[in-house]
Amino acid sequence: MTRLLSRKLTQYGLVLALVLVVSFALPRLAPGDPVTYLLGPEEAAALSPADRDRVAGQFGLDAPLPAQFVDYVGGVLSGDLGTSVRYGAPVAEVLLDRLPWTLLLVGGAGLLAAALALWAAVAGARRPGARDTDILGGVLLLSAIPPFFLGMLLLAVVSAELGLLPAYGASSAEGGLLGLDVLERLLLPLVTLTVTTTAVIYLIARTSLLTELSQGYVRFARAKGVGERAILRSHVLRNALLPIVTVFMVSFGDVLGGAVVIETVFAYPGLGSAIYEGVLARDFPLLQGALLLVAVAVIAANALADALYATIDPRVRRTGEVPA
């Protein structure tokens, strides 16, 4: 257990370090002057060369690189992610304002998708052959549709043509009855992200179920006369759960990636639209901060998955190794 733990911790530490280095290096490596990236292109262009040097000094850009890096990491650790060009506010503040909306969207879609995917995989496993192939084909089709395109279609049909739901934002200015305004604005992005995520989880769940169904203990249970339903529920599903939980947690980064584009379609005020606005406004401190925050979230999800293994699978508790 401790060996696994230390190996995992090393890996998470390395990912975090890598993201920190990338985030530190980007404004210094990218074409142009770092001052442009810190102040935004317009403000930087208005500076005289002397002012530019003064600003560079203010941000510590004239210090040697290692010292700059230490300074940068220290700042990040104390929660100082710089100042957003677009909002003129600390990046950490802007991002923390956005975070709850993304968590609501990603968490909701993740849970819904897991339930749907498991249901579809079990439905297919119960009738291998025609129905399973139909479900698989349908999921394949869905996974080929770009998430933002699905969002745009829903927006055009449900909001614009039928006028059923509001198109933009996350809540109405006057506030609605019992959070109904939040719910009706959440619905379309949630459906879009759920559809995209379901495909990912379903494919793993299906493979996992089929693998378990071909095991000896299933044949034995059948020989004993256990019904197919009971075999699936109390024998197969429990064993099939481990890879499903893994992919659910590990694909958190992909779901977040999906949220970035989907939030943009619906102008949903989460991290994703912050990143989009950062791209449009060339708000580089905001982009760096968002990247760090997303990386930390993904690492946290992975760590949670590791902790869950031990609860789900006694073998992990005993040996400390995740069985293949």
Next chain:
Amino acid sequence: MTARRRALARVGGGVLAALMVVALLAGLLAPHDPSVTAGPSFSSPSLAHPLGTNDVGQDILSELLYGARNSLAIGGLAAAMAVAIATIVGLAAGLGRPLAEAGLMRTADLVLAVPVVPLMVVLGAFFGGGAVTQILVIGGLLWAPAARETRAQALSLRERGPARAAVAMGAGRLHVARWHLLPALVPLAASQFVRAAALAILLEASLSFLGLGDPIAKSWGTMLHFAQVQGAVLTDAWLWWVVPPGLAIATTVLSLALLATALDGRRTAPALGTLATGRPA
């Protein structure tokens, strides 16, 4: 290969071939030059402009046809780059000394653990949008899952008769890699390429949709970016401005996925797990 697989491959390959012909002959097929103002802005479909025009009066049908060229080229080149890196890294890890192997595989793990889309967007924003950045960024992130497959395959090939015989006769690692492993890795690389291309086209579309595409040589994703910025979904224009490029992306990705399923005979539900997540199932 079962009859069903053959049928899948035929459909996927046929659609893909048709798309490539369109991409190659875009100059002949397109009624207008997609980069010039060919009519009034925001016109509805007409005989002169079967899919209407966009916000600056460019012909949408012509954009769509030229878009095939840009989307397929970026997806194909990014996938080729990813598979090339994966093959080199996988071979080196499969044949190299333990330390090199551990280093290469930990690097792959590291790349796998990075949130791809946010990182891509941030990299694209810093280095400027456009096709070259997109190819480098997508190719530079997609190789990791494939490299793990290639390494596993190389490890198993290394232990087979011909490779062992060559080693017994004194062949060096490079000779074994070139003459005994590389040829046997071609089928795997082909299926990896198709899967990576499907994923690369989806990722390119997402990046371009967020405004990081080439604004002149528009891909389908870039077309959708401009449609979104101009609020096309809130007017009737979504029918001819949003639906065609979206369907084009979905059709391309689906035909690649079908082809991958057919090429990838070894596993039950293969390509798709990898396709959707970019991770090995």
